[in-house]
Amino acid sequence: MDVARTPTGRKLQLAALLRYLRERRRLTQHEAGHAVWPKASAGSVQNKLARLESADAGIRQEDLYELLAVYDAVEGEYWELASLLNTGLSQRGRWQGYRSIYSESYRRLIDLEEDAQSIRYVANERIPELLHSESYVRAEFPRAVEGPSSDEEFTVQATLARQQNVFFRDEPPAVATVLSESALRRVQGDEAVMRQQIEFLLELSEHPHVTVQVVPFSAGAGRAGISHKGILERFALLRLALPGVTGGLPGHLDYVFTRTGEEICWQDDVRHYEDQWARASEAALSPRGTRDFLRRVGRDFA
Template sequence: MTRALGKDADGPQPDRGRRTVDAPAVARTPTGRKLQLAALVRHLREKRQLTQHEAGREVWPHASAGSVQNKIARLESADTGITPEDLDALLRLYDTSDVHRRLASTLNSDLSQRGRWQGYRSIYSESYRRYVDLEEDAELIRYVSNERIPELLQCEAYVRAEFVHSTDGIEDLTVRASRARQEGVLLRADPPWFYAALSESALRRVQGDEVVMRKQIEYLVALSERPNITVQVVPFSSRSRPNVITHKGILERFALLRLASPGVIGELPRHLDYAFTKVGEELSWSDEVQHYEDLWSRASSAALSPHESRAFLREVARDFR
């Protein structure tokens, strides 16, 4: 049985209420707004029962058939933008309401990434930039990790321990980036719900030394006591649930990010879900969201409860004294 999302089995659910067209959840970042716009225009086209080719031909009548379909397909997958004039023509074709036109115009504004990835943010690769943006936009973040503490949960000592022999200044940039991500996501005034299922191996694998690891485990305990953060541990073995396979085939590293639907509740899915997987240091976008939903269910079900996990974390911290 899948463990209920929440601080405990009877705790709060990660649903901050139904949003309406009059109060849409517009993403904070250009990446999130682009994805919301893509979902909105795809929904409006399908509602009018038009193909991508039919829609594109009306907006760009002098372009080739393949070109117009490609433009709509790329717009609906958030691979490209659209000018305000072309967006207005598309919405007129879709016979869109004034409310939806205002929403689409808002989502299509200020999508430039110019200058956003300078300073300490320059350390992120292209794949990471998309992830960092959606992390900030997410209403719900679920993370499964083995061998390593998730970046959003790392204390400064743990981050610095990765750069023992670094002399190029990247250590300070990384620490600043880590702190900014935590403050901008987990510790802000209206934070997302954050759930982590951590392999015991992530707690036992020493980064730096025992002092660093004790600080890191104590930091995890402190974060887990915040109302929006739930940390669960999947131990190497479970005497209380001997029939549960706690490790093999479950703890692949991945993140599930859930954004609010762009304001068309009742017609669009209530959420936009995205999966990111990590192999080594490479981060990739996955379309197989349901696969990772299933893995999340297995990992969180195999994990100790939040209360048990805090007790387990305190035991591990004592082992590092």
């Protein structure tokens, strides 16, 4: 079973399973919820099921059993899977130490990266944090006379751990990134930092599960989502596998995170961003052409 590693991933998988089981029985959220919580108000019942099916709330094991009974799924693989997904959901203590640098809005993204079957980034102006070299990360911080700050060290540790959990874990996801040339030309630190960052992108692109493409300034002018200055939006598309069970449960879930200022915003409708991804990757250089382009950019920082 492709059970998620993180509490966030498990809650999303459980939410999808319970939504599927309810729809299979052709029940509304109110009908299903009222059968489990008959004394609750109609609004409260609706809210409970809506939050449960959007992974915004959990459910007690005894209530889960009653809900599965309503769905005629208290035996066999559905019961086994639902029970498994409803364990290990506590976030207590998981965001301490260097992981404390992540804001609440970022934590769902970090967890989903660790669980993802595939990750696709589109970026303008800035290289995605997941692809930062250590020197590029350190260049974000003003140099102190007494040495690196704790915030700098925590950010470096968090970045390295994030890369380990995505690029170098067992059975890593397929990671594809489309960068606007502007992301490569925006200097962070100095020329030595930029050379090291370009080299890091080249090293990542050599891994069979990693694809890096660049949209040069000369490509895509006039196309929706692409201008003469490159990509107009930046976002991450993540695909989460669903555990295999008999029946019509879909094989995966798709999510998108968009950047608004410094916040990561959760979006449910991915179709717009799927279209933007297709346009950006189509306008970009091929992976091989991108590697040649990256080498030329690296020489510009020599």
